[in-house]
Amino acid sequence: MAAELALSFQSSESRAEEHALILAAQTGDRAAFGRLYERYARMVHGIALSYVQHSDVQDIVQDVFLQAMERLPSLRLPEAFGGWLGAIARNTALDAVRRRRPTDELPHQLPAPRSSHDGQLDAAHAALDKIRKLPEAYRETLVLRLVEGLTGPEIARQTGLTPDSVRVNLHRGMKLLREQLREWQ
Amino acid sequence: MTHRHQDSKSFENPYLWDGSGPIDLEVAALERTLAPLRYRQGKKRRFTVGVAVASIAAMAALLVWFPAPKPLSDWTLGETAQHRQLHSGQVITTTNEAPAHIHSRRLGTLTVEPNSSLRLLHPDGKQERFALDYGTIRAFIWAPPAQFAVVTPSATAIDLGCVYTLQSDIHGDGQLAVEAGWVALQSQGLESFIPAGARCRIRGDTGPGIPVYDDATSLFRERFLDGTDLADLDLTETLRLARPKDALSLWHLLPRTHGSQRAQVIARFSDLAPLPSSVRAADLLQLRPEAMDGAWDSLQLGSTHSWRTWKRPWQAEPLAPTQPLE
Numbered sequence: 254m255a256a257e258l259a260l261s262f263q264s265s266e267s268r269a270e271e272h273a274l275i276l277a278a279q280t281g282d283r284a285a286f287g288r289l290y291e292r293y294a295r296m297v298h299g300i301a302l303s304y305v306q307h308s309d310v311q312d313i314v315q316d317v318f319l320q321a322m323e324r325l326p327s328l329r330l331p332e333a334f335g336g337w338l339g340a341i342a343r344n345t346a347l348d349a350v351r352r353r354r355p356t357d358e359l360p361h362q363l364p365a366p367r368s369s370h371d372g373q374l375d376a377a378h379a380a381l382d383k384i385r386k387l388p389e390a391y392r393e394t395l396v397l398r399l400v401e402g403l404t405g406p407e408i409a410r411q412t413g414l415t416p417d418s419v420r421v422n423l424h425r426g427m428k429l430l431r432e433q434l435r436e437w438q
Numbered sequence: 439m440t441h442r443h444q445d446s447k448s449f450e451n452p453y454l455w456d457g458s459g460p461i462d463l464e465v466a467a468l469e470r471t472l473a474p475l476r477y478r479q480g481k482k483r484r485f486t487v488g489v490a491v492a493s494i495a496a497m498a499a500l501l502v503w504f505p506a507p508k509p510l511s512d513w514t515l516g517e518t519a520q521h522r523q524l525h526s527g528q529v530i531t532t533t534n535e536a537p538a539h540i541h542s543r544r545l546g547t548l549t550v551e552p553n554s555s556l557r558l559l560h561p562d563g564k565q566e567r568f569a570l571d572y573g574t575i576r577a578f579i580w581a582p583p584a585q586f587a588v589v590t591p592s593a594t595a596i597d598l599g600c601v602y603t604l605q606s607d608i609h610g611d612g613q614l615a616v617e618a619g620w621v622a623l624q625s626q627g628l629e630s631f632i633p634a635g636a637r638c639r640i641r642g643d644t645g646p647g648i649p650v651y652d653d654a655t656s657l658f659r660e661r662f663l664d665g666t667d668l669a670d671l672d673l674t675e676t677l678r679l680a681r682p683k684d685a686l687s688l689w690h691l692l693p694r695t696h697g698s699q700r701a702q703v704i705a706r707f708s709d710l711a712p713l714p715s716s717v718r719a720a721d722l723l724q725l726r727p728e729a730m731d732g733a734w735d736s737l738q739l740g741s742t743h744s745w746r747t748w749k750r751p752w753q754a755e756p757l758a759p760t761q762p763l764e
Contacts, residue, residue, distance in 0.1 A: 319618065
């Protein structure tokens with residue numbers, strides 16, 4: 254109980270600090286914006302990775318934060334920042350998917366000298382492809398948990414979803430993913 | 439019923455929820471498999487030539503040259519498991535296959551576009567500096583104004599808080615386009631200040647050119663972006679094409695003109711952006727710093743806090759026209 258109270262206190266303190274960062278960034282404090290970048294880059298990266306090729310993700314992360322910097326003054330509620338940023342990331346990634354012509358698609362396995370690192374990347378891409386076949390809500394939450402290493406509470410805090418929604422997405426998504434992996438093997 | 443039972447049971451998986459409790463082997467295996475795709479930033483570790491060689495082999499589109507071991511910087515190259523911390527003197531050269539990404543938690547991110555070469559220089563005091571030997575970079579900088587600069591063969595681009603794209607060939611001919619914030623270009627005693635939505639030509643022989651807004655008329659833009667010598671400029675026609683917003687370009691023409699032509703620019707400038715009573719045309723004709731500042735204020739470009747913060751230290755230095763029209 255004491256641990257829960259301490260966690261709750263720490264969480265509200267962190268939220269207050271984050272609100273201060275957002276308000277400062279809205280008035281042009283770029284150091285504050287840089288801190289927000291650090292805090293949310295993993296979430297933006299994870300959402301983008303749920304839709305586009307890994308090689309395109311970093312460009313999208315940069316585009317998302319550029320858009321966020323331009324639009325931040327119009328954000329009314331600091332507590333909505335995570336969900337707002339996530340929506341920008343999702344829309345930017347989906348725009349990139351729509352813009353990409355089929356002829357631009359490159360296979361993950363290019364004919365090149367193979368190394369053990371290539372093998373690891375191939376396996377990672379194959380596993381990611383399985384996650385990408387899941388419904389959108391499960392897909393994003395699982396990428397944030399399994400690829401980006403965010404915990405359930407962190408996902409909830411950053412995306413603005415309720416902890417219960419994250420819990421359901423994680424467990425139902427994982428259940429579907431286990432079934433896909435069994436068929437694959 | 440079965441479905442509900444399975445959901446309820448899986449809700450009791452603390453490892454999936456927050457990594458606590460007994461390890462779920464399937465989840466842990468997925469975490470391990472997917473780890474190479476994870477976002478990474480600013481991880482501190484020693485950089486060795488051995489690691490560098492492995493990095494070169496792994497990244498076909500990227501060559502990194504190591505002249506000698508140097509102190510590590512805040513900058514890291516790449517964002518996956520292959521990311522490497524850079525040191526001053528290091529050169530990042532991209533082929534035509536892929537861009538490279540450089541990141542600093544403290545300063546910002548850079549995209550080195552294909553067919554480009556970027557060198558990390560020794561910091562100059564508090565200022566972090568790169569040299570763009572050729573090619574294109576896109577910078578998204580959150581460092582305080584004037585703490586990040588990119589040197590090209592013809593001019594130095596000093597960040598005043600912004601997002602911009604800088605392109606230069608090996609002779610220093612190129613262009614700077616600003617998407618957000620401000621960038622200052624500086625060379626040979628000339629300065630150009632480029633706000634969001636504007637771009638500026640740079641030339642190997644004459645340094646920073648005249649900034650023009652992207653929404654200016656095409657005839658006005660071409661006069662400053664197509665590489666024509668300012669000496670060949672039809673000044674009367676150019677001034678006629680200027681809108682009130684284009685007074686920004688005219689302000690930059692002042693130190694690049696002389697005598698009667700400068701007077702002509704001042705007359706048109708004051709039509710488009712009425713000068714405050716404290717600014718005398720005679721002082722502007724002599725490029726007195728306080729008159730130049732007053733004229734700048736009449737542009738009403740919103741907050742110039744960043745610019746002034748950076749400008750103040752060199753305000754007393756004389757402006758040095760290097761490319762007179764006469």
